[in-house]
Amino acid sequence: MNYIELASQFAPELILTIGALAIMMIGLFLATSQKKVLGYLATIFLAVASLVIVSRGIYDLQMDGILADSLTIDPMSQFFKLTFLLVSLIVVIASIREYDGHSNQDEYYTLILLGTIGMMVVASAIDIVTMFIGFELASLSTYALAGFNKKDPNSMEAAVKYFIIGALSSTLLLFGLSYIYGMSGGLTNISELAVFFNANPAVLQSPMGIVALMLIVAGFGFKMALVPFHMWAPDTYQGAPTVISALLAAGSKKMAFVAAFRILLIAMIAIKIDIAMVFMILAIITMTLGNVVALSQRSLKRMLAYSSVAQAGYISMVFVVMSPEALTGGILYVMSHAFMKTGAFIAVAALGYMLLKENSNAKDVDHLDNFAGLGKRSPFLAFSIMIFLFALAGIPPTAGFVSKFILFYSVLKGGFLLLVIFAILNSALSLYYYARVVKYMYVLPPSSDEKLKVPGAYALAILLAIIGVLAIGIVPEPFVNWAASAANVLGL
Numbered sequence: 001m002n003y004i005e006l007a008s009q010f011a012p013e014l015i016l017t018i019g020a021l022a023i024m025m026i027g028l029f030l031a032t033s034q035k036k037v038l039g040y041l042a043t044i045f046l047a048v049a050s051l052v053i054v055s056r057g058i059y060d061l062q063m064d065g066i067l068a069d070s071l072t073i074d075p076m077s078q079f080f081k082l083t084f085l086l087v088s089l090i091v092v093i094a095s096i097r098e099y100d101g102h103s104n105q106d107e108y109y110t111l112i113l114l115g116t117i118g119m120m121v122v123a124s125a126i127d128i129v130t131m132f133i134g135f136e137l138a139s140l141s142t143y144a145l146a147g148f149n150k151k152d153p154n155s156m157e158a159a160v161k162y163f164i165i166g167a168l169s170s171t172l173l174l175f176g177l178s179y180i181y182g183m184s185g186g187l188t189n190i191s192e193l194a195v196f197f198n199a200n201p202a203v204l205q206s207p208m209g210i211v212a213l214m215l216i217v218a219g220f221g222f223k224m225a226l227v228p229f230h231m232w233a234p235d236t237y238q239g240a241p242t243v244i245s246a247l248l249a250a251g252s253k254k255m256a257f258v259a260a261f262r263i264l265l266i267a268m269i270a271i272k273i274d275i276a277m278v279f280m281i282l283a284i285i286t287m288t289l290g291n292v293v294a295l296s297q298r299s300l301k302r303m304l305a306y307s308s309v310a311q312a313g314y315i316s317m318v319f320v321v322m323s324p325e326a327l328t329g330g331i332l333y334v335m336s337h338a339f340m341k342t343g344a345f346i347a348v349a350a351l352g353y354m355l356l357k358e359n360s361n362a363k364d365v366d367h368l369d370n371f372a373g374l375g376k377r378s379p380f381l382a383f384s385i386m387i388f389l390f391a392l393a394g395i396p397p398t399a400g401f402v403s404k405f406i407l408f409y410s411v412l413k414g415g416f417l418l419l420v421i422f423a424i425l426n427s428a429l430s431l432y433y434y435a436r437v438v439k440y441m442y443v444l445p446p447s448s449d450e451k452l453k454v455p456g457a458y459a460l461a462i463l464l465a466i467i468g469v470l471a472i473g474i475v476p477e478p479f480v481n482w483a484a485s486a487a488n489v490l491g492l
Contacts, residue, residue: 039109076487094350122259143166175215193266260319272322299364335468336399375441
């Protein structure tokens, strides 16, 4: 394979790499007042990369053996890549107004593009070493982004906590993968590992194999924010810049799922009973604790963080059922949740921006009390938040309903009645705290009668997320077919 063919296969990653370098270099020659153009450049690069993926065809694409069998291009990698690109695109559009006039916009947009490249590498990785490199590229970028508001102590605290827990999770994951490497006699390719362990299942069932499974699950558990490995998520999402919280919840956390799908459901499928037992417990306690704790939250960002923990519990049911239908539902849920959660965080960021414009000394702008009467002060923003929250609760005709229906039905079809009962009860419980926000926006009186005008960049970002949420909910067939095509890659 020559370099031209390689570049054409990984054109989206190459486009973002060129974009990151260009933004970093151009930023050196621009005054702070001129750096807003860098946001537009980042938007263009992300949009072009997204169009390249869509234009290729997404159902039957299969290219293996790339870079010494370390990377692949298949429906699953394309599905997750497009999800990461769209999340980053929405975040960058919102950031154009959020960081207008900031002196470090060049570094900011460069880090977002580099982080997105790391996520895309993980999506295509079929080698555990390449996958880990992608993890670290994405993680190092998001560590810095979480603490981008350097003068805000909450942002710095979020970055430190995220860095420490992220480093710990990477250590555990790498330690577990090193056991896999040693037990297999030096194999790193995921397909080769699957062949070896299927032929020698006793190796994975040995004490060393069980230790490896525990370490890998713990490493992924931290990155997915599964209970009891979730403790970093609420503090990080609350303290980080709100637009970055969207990227973390909807982008980097989903990166862990695509990696876990390949490692746990391909390389380690020989011990699927052990994996199912572990994730049965993790899924139940994650969805339950996430929703129960979210009930008492007065901070919208913190509520969305615990909601995100609960949503991770739903998706992790895939590792229990391990059927093509469940994997289809889980993969579709990833994209649905990406749109829902990104839109919700961006909407909260828009309200915070407008409140700070009114009063630069305002504190806790994401507090629930600030949403009182929002339906009168900003009808568009209130209606958008309602759509995102109802989608997260699984109300039709939204993406949340379609993805939950497919996933929950597949769990029931697989014979896991208790698990699906917990999932349904938790979904019903979540409706309470989502509806409470809607009550504040439409029933309670506003603290001021002054209208709030949503800035254009925020409005466009929110509108794109709404389109994604409603498109999957109203016209689900193409998205379900793509998710099913992605699920078939694993051969369950």
